[in-house]
Amino acid sequence: MWSEWKAADEGGDAGLAAVLASELLELTPKSYYSWFQAGLLSKALGNWPESLDRNTRALKLFTPKDAEEFNGANPAAWNMGIASTALGDWSTARDAWGAYGLDKFQAEAGPIDVDCGMAPVRLNPDQPSLPHQVLFSVGKTEVVWCWRRSPAHAIIASVPLPESGHRFRDMVLHDGEPKGTRRLDGLQVSVFDELGRLxxxxxxxxxxxIVGATAADIQALSDLLGQRGLGLDDWSGIRLMCSKCSHDAREDGHDHIPTTSEDAIRLGLAGHEADLGGAIDAWLAGRHGIDVLNLDLLW
Structure with missing residues (x-):
């Protein structure tokens, strides 16, 4: 049956794989590996209630022998954390992270909102991580910086391009498998794929x-907007990368040059018009030689 399941994976037959997964669980109800693999299939299909149930069962069956295979960590606990976060079951999510060894998330109750640093997240990912994975997509693929609030969810800190179908401060569910890297303060940090929007x-x-502004001027505007809960991104230096390069699989002699604008700085801004207008007016006060050529609503 396991061979048939793998053949269904290779053939892209999600329906058959789902049937075989259920049959395998009936035959091996006390196998950690069976529940874990079945939970992975549920995760790939975005069936979060089923994924939560299967990974919870796997967690209970985890043995010291299984721990040796996974270097002491329990991957079922991680996927249990993702599924419970997707469902807004924060109590179960806290238990899952604790079972994985992340005790700090068990200190409180209610929704998890812990400062886990900055992380890049690939919105609308274009490459599956698992067989039969249903990729979340509401627009074009884009990697954005996010405020990570738990091991499985983050809030978008960048101002995404409208083509992504996402906005500043959207809350997204993300995977835990690194899929490429980006640089932050001179360090390489992992990119995580979006699994859904919460x-x-x-x-x-x-x-x-904007014309006539220095880098210091733009930073001052960014700080001012940030203090008011508004967003700013410098879209002048966006790098439009192919999928291979985005996943750190670039070929020799192949690179992508950031887009540039010779005449004006192109900014992406996020917020309501009155709030943005007030912030920009305050920023311009006392600054000479800076012109805001336009402020256009994109969506």
Whole structure:
């Protein structure tokens, strides 16, 4: 039956794989490996209630022998944490992270909102990580910086391009497998793929063309907007990368040059018009030689 399941994986037959997974669980109800693998299939299909149930069962069956295979860590606990986060079951998520060895998430109750640093997340991922994976997509693929709030969810800190179908401060569910890297403060940090969107911020996305501003001026505007809960991204230096390069699989002699604008700085802004207008006016006060050519609502 396991051979048939693997053949279904290779043939892309998700329906057959699901049937065989259920039959395998009936035949081996006390096998950690069976429940874990079945839970992976549920995760790939985005069936979060089923994934939570199967990984919870796997967690209970985890033995010291299984721990040796996974270097002491329990991957079922991690996938249990992802599934419970997707369902908003924060109590179970805290238990899952504790079972994985991340005790700090068990200190409190209620929704998890812990500062886990900055991380890049690939919105609308274009390459599956698992057989039969149903990729979440509401637009074009884009890697954005996020405030990570738990091991499985983050809030978008960048201002995504409208083509991504995402907005500043959207809350997204993300996987735990690194899929490429980006640089932050001179260090390489892992990129995680989006698995779904948990909450939409509803904040409008704008574009502004600015001339005469220095890097220090733009940083001052960014700080001012950040203090008011608004977003800013310098879209002038966006790198439009192919999928291979985005996943750190670039070929020799192949690279992508950031887009540049000779005449104006192109900014992506996020917030309501009155709030942005007030912040920009405050920023311009006392600054001479800077012109905001336009402030256009994109979506």
């Amino acid at each position: 909450e939409e911020s509803g904040l409008p996305t704008w574009q502004a063309q």
